[in-house]
Amino acid sequence: MKVAVQMDPMESVNIKGDSSFALMLSAQARGATLFHYDVETLSYEAGRVWATGHPVTVQNVAGDHFRFGERQRIDLAEDVDVVLMRQDPPFDVGYITATHILERLKGRTLLVNDPASVRNAPEKVYVLDFEQFMPPTLVTRSLEEVQRFQAEHGAIVVKPLHGNGGKAVFLIGEDGSNLSALVELFGQIWREPFMVQPFLPEVSEGDKRIVLVDGKVAGAINRKPGKGEFRSNLAVGGYAEAAELTPREQEICDAMGPELKARGLVFVGIDVIGGKWLTEINVTSPTGIVAISAFNNSDVAGMIWDAIEARLHPTS
Numbered sequence: 001m002k003v004a005v006q007m008d009p010m011e012s013v014n015i016k017g018d019s020s021f022a023l024m025l026s027a028q029a030r031g032a033t034l035f036h037y038d039v040e041t042l043s044y045e046a047g048r049v050w051a052t053g054h055p056v057t058v059q060n061v062a063g064d065h066f067r068f069g070e071r072q073r074i075d076l077a078e079d080v081d082v083v084l085m086r087q088d089p090p091f092d093v094g095y096i097t098a099t100h101i102l103e104r105l106k107g108r109t110l111l112v113n114d115p116a117s118v119r120n121a122p123e124k125v126y127v128l129d130f131e132q133f134m135p136p137t138l139v140t141r142s143l144e145e146v147q148r149f150q151a152e153h154g155a156i157v158v159k160p161l162h163g164n165g166g167k168a169v170f171l172i173g174e175d176g177s178n179l180s181a182l183v184e185l186f187g188q189i190w191r192e193p194f195m196v197q198p199f200l201p202e203v204s205e206g207d208k209r210i211v212l213v214d215g216k217v218a219g220a221i222n223r224k225p226g227k228g229e230f231r232s233n234l235a236v237g238g239y240a241e242a243a244e245l246t247p248r249e250q251e252i253c254d255a256m257g258p259e260l261k262a263r264g265l266v267f268v269g270i271d272v273i274g275g276k277w278l279t280e281i282n283v284t285s286p287t288g289i290v291a292i293s294a295f296n297n298s299d300v301a302g303m304i305w306d307a308i309e310a311r312l313h314p315t316s
Contacts, residue, residue: 001027001030001031001032001033001081001082001309001312002032002033002035002079002080002081002082003024003027003032003033003034003035003080003081003082003083003084004034004035004036004037004051004053004074004076004079004080004082004083004084005020005023005024005034005035005036005037005056005083005084005086006037006038006039006042006051006083006084006085006086006087006098006102007020007036007038007084007086007087007285008038008087008088009038010036010056010065010066010068013065013066015060015061015062015065016062016290017287017290017291018287018290019086019285019286019287019288019289019290019301020084020086020285021058021065022289022290022293022300022301023084023086023289023301023304023305024056024058025058025059025060025301026299026301026302026304026305027305028057028058030305033055034055034056034057034058035053035054035055035056035074035079035080036053036054036056036066036068037051037052037053037054037074038051038053038087039051039087039094039095039098041053042098042101042102043101044101044104047104048075048077049075049076049077049101049102049104049105050073050074050075050076051073051074051076052071052072052073052074053071053072053074054068054069054070054071054072055068055069055070055072056068056069076102076105076109077105077108077109080109081109081110081312082109082110082111082112082308082312083102083105083109083110083111083112084112085098085099085102085111085112085113085115085118085284085285086285087285088164088165088284088285089162089163089164089284089285090162090163090164091122091123091162091164091284092162095284096119098115099115099116099118099119100115100119102115103115103116110308110311110312111264112264112266112267112308113264113265113266113267113268113283113284114263114264114265116264117263117264117265117283118265118283118284121263121265121281121283122161122162122283122284123162123164123280123281123282123283123284124159124161124162124163124195124280125161126281126283127278127279127280127281129259130252130255130256130278130281133248133251133252133255133276133277133278134197134277134278134279135197135198135200135273135277135279136149136153136197136198137195137196137197138195138196138197139161139193139194139195139196140193140194140196141183141186141187141193141194143179143180143183143184146158146179146183146196147176147179149196150172150176150179150196153198154174154198154199155171155172155173155174155198155199156171156172156196156197156198156199157169157170157171157172157196157197157198157199157200158170158172158182158183158186158194158195158196159194159195160186160189160190160192160194160195161190161192161193161194161195162190162192164284164285166238170182171199197279200273200274200277202273202274202275202277203225203273203274204224204225205222205224205274206222206223206224206241206243206273207222207223207224207238207271207272207273207279208220208221208222208223208243208249208271208272208273208275209221209223209269209270209271209287209288209292210245210249210253210269210270210271210272211267211268211269211286211288211289211292211300212253212256212257212260212268212269212270213266213267213300213303213304213307214260214261214266214307214310215256215257215258215259215260215261216257217245217250217253217257218289218292218298218300218303218304219289219292219293219295219296219298219300220243220244220245220249220292221240221241221242221243221288221291221292221295222240222241222242222243223238223239223240224238224239224240224241225238226238226239240291240295241295242295242296243295246275246276248275248276249272249275249276252270252272252278253270256270256281265283266304266307266308266311267286267304268281268282268283268286269281269282269286269287269288270282289301289304
């Protein structure tokens with residue numbers, strides 16, 4: 001198996017918890033040949049899609065975790081069997097354009113996750129398809145609408161529609177202090193609407209990340225906020241602990257699992273607060289498999305490669 005990984009620079013990888021790196025280690029252990037390339041080198045001409053990158057080998061040694069081979073043009077139809085889309089957001093026009101280019105490979109190279117589905121299922125928009133499991137949610141650019149929502153629900157959380165990693169997520173108290181200034185700021189920075197939800201006090205008990213592989217639950221961790229924080233994302237100081245699924249969380253996974261598989265969303269991470277409130281469906285570059293594998297003594301990266309190989313070589 002030959003695998004090209006479209007991701008951020010290898011130098012910036014934190015090997016202790018990086019899911020992309022864990023996937024690379026797992027594939028290499030299975031005998032796969034790996035290539036690394038930056039999405040900015042992606043090119044198209046006359047039906048061909050290629051990128052400029054390197055053959056790469058990886059090892060679980062901090063500070064010495066990769067070796068590049070000679071820089072080369074990688075034909076993503078002829079030279080590889082699988083392309084992993086693993087670069088981090090922002091989910092902007094550049095990200096969307098990359099999905100359009102990669103989509104030209106469909107039927108020749110297996111794309112994980114499917115680029116058309118990634119494009120059509122951004123984390124805080126696709127989740128609206130499962131609104132029955134969500135807390136009350138407003139998507140808007142209107143200060144008047146946010147004020148109405150805040151008057152009804154009290155303390156609220158305001159977050160960019162296409163953010164990631166807990167960045168630019170704000171808590172506004174019941175008095176609404178700074179609400180108008182925050183809405184003004186969001187309007188200046190982003191053209192898109194933003195999302196508003198009631199503050200869920202249960203977040204102090206954790207924000208559960210559940211990983212689904214080809215629509216099936218592979219495991220979960222509970223992420224708790226660090227001191228002085230309400231955000232539980234590991235990227236902003238949260239910490240993880242072992243977790244099991246509640247009946248409600250299993251119901252959520254059962255409801256969305258077949259749809260995820262049908263869309264070619266092989267590796268998905270969903271976020272649930274308080275054992276019942278679905279807040280995001282992460283499909284662009286989900287994380288969490290290293291912590292889940294460690295807590296559960298499992299091999300989530302291996303589960304993902306099993307699912308990929310099953311798609312590469314379907315049985316009759």
